[in-house]
Amino acid sequence: MPTRLTNYFLRTLREDPAEAEVTSHRLLVRAGYIRRQAPGVFAWLPLGLRVKAKIEAIIREEMTNAGAHEVHFPALLPREPYETSGRWETYGDGIFRLHDRKGSDYLLAPTHEEVFTLLVKDLYNSYKDLPLAIYQIQDKYRDEARPRAGLLRGREFTMKDAYSFDISDEGLDASYQAQRDAYERIFTRLGLEYVIVNADNGLMGGARSEEFLHPTPIGEDTFVRSAGGYAANVEAFETVVPERVSFDGLPAPVVLDSPNTPTIATLVDLANAEYPRPDGRPWTAADTLKNVVLAVAHPDGAREVVVIGLPGDRDVEMKRVEVAFAPGEVGPATEADFAKHPGLVKGYIGPWSTDGAVLGAESATGIRYLVDPRVVDGTEWITGANVDEKHVFGLVAGRDFVADGTVEASDVRAGDPAPDGSGPVELARGMEIGHVFQLGRFFAEVLGLKVLDENGKLVTVTMGSYGIGVTRILAIIAEDNNDGKGLVWPASVAPFDVHVLATGKDPAVFEAAEGVVASLEAARFDVLFDDRPKLSPGVKFADAELIGVPKIVIVGRGVADGVVEVWDRATGDRENVPIGEVVAALG
Amino acid sequence: MPTRLTNYFLRTLREDPAEAEVTSHRLLVRAGYIRRQAPGVFAWLPLGLRVKAKIEAIIREEMTNAGAHEVHFPALLPREPYETSGRWETYGDGIFRLHDRKGSDYLLAPTHEEVFTLLVKDLYNSYKDLPLAIYQIQDKYRDEARPRAGLLRGREFTMKDAYSFDISDEGLDASYQAQRDAYERIFTRLGLEYVIVNADNGLMGGARSEEFLHPTPIGEDTFVRSAGGYAANVEAFETVVPERVSFDGLPAPVVLDSPNTPTIATLVDLANAEYPRPDGRPWTAADTLKNVVLAVAHPDGAREVVVIGLPGDRDVEMKRVEVAFAPGEVGPATEADFAKHPGLVKGYIGPWSTDGAVLGAESATGIRYLVDPRVVDGTEWITGANVDEKHVFGLVAGRDFVADGTVEASDVRAGDPAPDGSGPVELARGMEIGHVFQLGRFFAEVLGLKVLDENGKLVTVTMGSYGIGVTRILAIIAEDNNDGKGLVWPASVAPFDVHVLATGKDPAVFEAAEGVVASLEAARFDVLFDDRPKLSPGVKFADAELIGVPKIVIVGRGVADGVVEVWDRATGDRENVPIGEVVAALG
CATH class of the missing domain: 3.30.930.10 (Bira Bifunctional Protein; Domain 2)
Structure with missing residues (x-):
């Protein structure tokens, strides 16, 4: 039995829904596939249900x-198993919780x-x-x-x-x-x-x-x-780790004045202006070691201040840091965290000072110090000297300071090498x-x-x-299959195989369309039949384009000459086909 | 592809589930169709899902x-539409309500x-x-x-x-x-x-x-x-309403002493002992008019006391009364209700007293009085006289009292006439x-x-x-289709059309069973194939009976003679069928 538009639950819309942010949402609503019930909650109309079923x-x-x-x-599931796994808690606000008339806790399972x-x-x-x-x-x-x-x-x-x-x-x-x-x-x-x-x-x-x-x-x-x-x-x-470098013969670190250097850029400018490299190569952000103070809330309730050291040309990527510290929750350190650690001189933090190690589990502060994998032994850095308005130059990893470990905290950039050696990413x-x-x-x-x-x-x-x-x-x-006029479904998931339009008002045309539909159904095509008697061809074409069934058969005046038009929704091609050959043409 | 028991998610159980109250529950759990997750909440196992899909x-x-x-x-639906219809309230405790992270109210729609x-x-x-x-x-x-x-x-x-x-x-x-x-x-x-x-x-x-x-x-x-x-x-x-009777010539009501008559039965006994009918016919409960005091909580918050009068041989059926007063909620009158209506003499309530009408919108109490449809004009009753330890005899409906209306409050009994005249019910x-x-x-x-x-x-x-x-x-x-051994599905909803058992250990038998299964599948039968290699025939038979596929084919020693057994689960009939004719035998 074909689905007839004279008797189908469908209303195509000319206007975009106000709340639609993306094309798929806009078209699925306009073409009568779905309908919003509440934020993020949709009803499925007959067309949408067909695609979903496929x-x-x-x-x-x-x-x-x-x-x-x-x-x-x-x-609807009881709380207990999710309590046992710990997820009742860790889901936080992300799930719907409810209770029954007896007060037992339930969730709607994610x-x-x-x-x-x-x-x-x-x-x-x-x-x-x-x-x-x-x-x-x-x-x-x-x-x-x-x-x-x-x-x-x-x-x-x-x-x-x-x-x-x-x-x-x-x-x-x-x-x-x-x-x-x-x-x-x-x-x-x-x-x-x-x-x-x-x-x-x-x-x-x-x-x-x-x-x-x-x-x-x-x-x-x-x-x-x-x-x-x-x-x-x-x-x-995973960051490709550079080879470690020998630090034999490297000069000792030097503490230098660095007023008014609130950013890496200002620090690099000052270094190039006041303390140029003997060999003339300019200092760049990659020569600086940026130290970022974070706080981790551990599942057992403990709050830990951690410092992450990374090259100054990189930014901390919080998504990567979050993974590194899970199941702890990580965020920026607060003023209260700094107040508890007076050994950290804000704006001039570094792992080393002339009084000894500042960061690291064994250091004066006892704060865990994790570095980007690029901070390998033998690399030289400009970094904070833990004294107001002073930085240290030529601080060597593995010699002047030792981190507690590495962490994948830096952002990933186009051109970074893939860890499997397959080239830049x-x-x-x-x-x-x-x-x-x-x-x-x-x-x-x-x-x-x-x-x-x-x-x-x-x-x-x-x-x-x-x-x-x-x-x-x-x-x-x-989202991937549409054009300015509507949806363009791939055959594998289209709501129907063929959309047959009877156009005009000639009863002979409608009769011929019934014959075409019957032959398509006999050949096991799933047919949507636009048999609406009083609409203009233009309205029917527009609806067909909006709905997006991949093959459209237009039954119209050509019937007098024994032909119908077969229209490919994706390519837009239309060709005349003798009525008796429609099934073969769509085969 | 047949479903093979060597590789299927199924475990039949020998023990009845502790919580099962009815046969269907017991067998659906034991045969591996469903599994309880919480009170009234079930998971569907593969067999159950198949029946449900059919x-x-x-x-x-x-x-x-x-x-x-x-x-x-x-x-999951928002509260608003159900608020507008009033059902958010009227569902009471009967639905699950919840709210999202923003505090908006939702329900799980019933x-x-x-x-x-x-x-x-x-x-x-x-x-x-x-x-x-x-x-x-x-x-x-x-x-x-x-x-x-x-x-x-x-x-x-x-x-x-x-x-x-x-x-x-x-x-x-x-x-x-x-x-x-x-x-x-x-x-x-x-x-x-x-x-x-x-x-x-x-x-x-x-x-x-x-x-x-x-x-x-x-x-x-x-x-x-x-x-x-x-x-x-x-x-x-709907109660069949008797014809109204003329009350011409009926004697006036008489108030008589009736101590110690807390029930209709004691009242009838006292009447027969002390006040026998002149014509010798005994009084029965049907001659008394029982007056039941109820309270209705109306949707607008008003609380109304109502009295229902019905023949003493009938009981009030609360389900019927509830419907009569919906959307109000009806229940027994409380002591507080009685305290507000001192005109009601508990144990001796009736619509009439020697001082005038006691019940009815126009009466001394103003209490609405509704009667069973059998209390038609001209009927005579023994009922309370609104005086302690006194009843009135010969109180005539329509003459001595007039109700505010009728109500379908009485219980329905076998033998009551059907309202359409089609005989006793x-x-x-x-x-x-x-x-x-x-x-x-x-x-x-x-x-x-x-x-x-x-x-x-x-x-x-x-x-x-x-x-x-x-x-x-x-x-x-x-529930309707089972016997002592298990389920017996009708073919229209059975999880499979045929259950093929390969018995014994002879590889030739298993090979023959594969052939039988292949020929059944070729004929479009949906086949469950018990190809488990190490189980006794008894275990396989018991599982087949428990699962309840309507047709069972036993492939066993008969293979040497070219025959298999076809077993009808419902009748228990087994017959030998040549291997080549299995499809025809099941057709």
Whole structure:
């Protein structure tokens, strides 16, 4: 049975919705696919539901091919498992919490690691039951601070989340690879360009973790890639460490006056003006060592002041620092933090003074001192002398000061070398469309998922977690496939295969259109039939372009000559086709 | 690809779950269909998800046949529309409420009338757009006080809810009938016995309202039916009103002493002992008029004391009274209520005293007096005389007292006449599986859904609401289709068409089983294949009986003779079939 526009729940809109920030949101609303209910919360209209179902069907097929079995968990879950894992707390304001009439705490689950772990614990108890991969396609909730960009970042959204259970690390690697391969097949079938980037593991501390990013200028993530094939998100980028240099024969450090040097730039200018290098090479920001004071709130409640030393031509990238200190929360040091450490002379902080070491666990202040990996032994620096209006020149790492360790705190820049030697990197923007992640034994340990191994010994299961944002993918496909007139769906996810328009008022034309529709349906095409009797061809064309079904068949005056027009939405090509050959022309 | 038990997420259980109150719950958990997550909240395992998908597919087909279009709303909805309709308040403790990080109020929707109304208001504006029927299959939430009986009454449950929009009452009737017909087709295809009962409209006050009840001893609803085809739920049953009797020539009422008559039974005994009827017929409870004092809390905050008079052989049925006074909330009068009405002499209340009328809007007390429809003019009663230890005999309705109206307050009993003259009724228990309901213009009025009619005039749309409990239906089918050994699914919703067992250890048998499975799959049967190599036939048989696929094929020693056994789960019949004829035997 064709879907007839005379009797379909659809209203295309001429005006853009006021709240729409991105093209996909604007067009999906205007073309009658979705409708906003609250910030980040949408209703699905018939057209949108069809596209979503097609994406889900492709995901289901590839999950089945990967040996995963479908289950379905509630969105409403009790607090206890999330309390045990610690996430009830660590999610902070990011989730919806509620309680029932008896006062028991619940949440609307943002992801389901805990309850999948408990389900397997409930039902399985032997290595013979493993490996196991189970998944669901389910509506999830996050109380985003700024739900924006339509379906790209919603508060209610559909995800496919899969979880694997293995007894060994090798098993986990195989399960991980099976899901990773399935993801590649899924995104390929959906026609979605993707880059697989090494991802930071964040709070969960597993082993391998990769994100599938779709390169797009509206992406929320910045990632790093080289022409030679390296890709990573900014948090996971590893700085190439220079060779250490011998400091034999380097002169001793010298403390020099440096009034009015509140910035690296003013310090470099003063150095070049007052203290030029003997060999005439100008000082640059890269010759200075910038020391940034941060404070870390540790999960146990302790607050720690930390100093990070990095070349003066680099900035601290907080996203990278946050990962380095997780699960602690890191931020700038406050006046109160400085007050507790009078040994730090603001504006002139450095690891060394003429009275001895200033920074480092063993120093006068006892403050932990971490440096950028580029600050290798033997490098010489201009840095604060811990005396007002004085800097020290020629301070040598490994000789005059020793850091407590290195930290990936500096920003990543185009031209930085890729850690795998594949050449300089560039920065690009991307949107996360999938994530594969070796959880390891964290959840199994805290929730007690153990099985008997071949020797009858209880062993903790190792797990992986694999997510695809279904509704986000739909929005990204819409974002990538449109023109000034509307959506242009790829055939794999289009709401219909063919959009047939009957134009004009001639009953013979409408009768011919019915025949075309019947022959298309007989050939198993899914047909949207614009049989509205009183609209002008222009309105019907505009609606067809807005809705974006890939193939459009215009049944009009040509019927008298036995022809209809077949219109390719993507290319705009139109060609006359004899009525009897429409099915073949669309084949 | 067959589903192989060597690699499927399934664990059958030997033990009944401790919390299971009904057979369906017990078997669905034991056979690996569902798993409890919290009271009234379940996860769906692969087998359960398959049955649910089959039920949903049947519902979708019939909704399409009824001309309804599928949409999908969020579960998480903002407070405002429900505030406007008044239901944010009237739901009381029955819904889950929550708020987001900004403090805005939300609910987990228990039903979606408000937002469907607003969606149509948003998109449509003309009579030309109507009629319209839209539906969703979606997870709903109710914070039940006592979630019980597994899926039969959950806190998270799946419903199909449809809504119709029409411009005229005739249109609504047609839309209602289309959904009602679809429901009959759906329940017939699911093999579910149903009775359509007239239902009370409850709070919403529309026109037609019918429930589809499935007769079952575990049903939560009592309904009334006659052999002649009448059916109604108890709340909607209408008492047959006796003809009024002439009171010409009846004697005047007499006040008589009646000490120690705290109950109707003691009153009747005293009457028969002390004041026998002149004609010798004994007094019975039916000769007495019982007056019950209730208090109604009206929505505007007013509290009203009301007295209901009914024959002494009847009891007040609170469910019926609640409907009569909705949206007010009715309950027994408290001591405080009595204290405000000293004119009521507890234990001896009646509408009349020697000083004049005691009950009724125009009486000394001013208390509204409503009577059972059987208390017609001319009937004679023994009732309280409003004096301690005294009753009045021969008090005649319509002569000695006049009520303010009638009320359907009495219980319904087997043998009561059906209001349509189709004979005496019997009482049966049933479970609601569907509800079709003419909402009328309530939601359209409060939410402002108007469209232009043919004359360009704005008119308020009239609506219907149509619900089917998907997960409840699944449980009811399980409840009705099982035996001592497990589930016995009807073919229309079975998780698989055929369950093939390979028994023993002979590789030739397993190879033959692979061939049988391949030929069944080629014939488009959906096959569950028990290919587990090391289990005894007894374990495999027991699992097959527990899981309940309707047709089981046992591939075993008979393979040497070219035969397999085909086992009908429902009848228990087993027959040998040549391997090459298995497909035909199952056809």
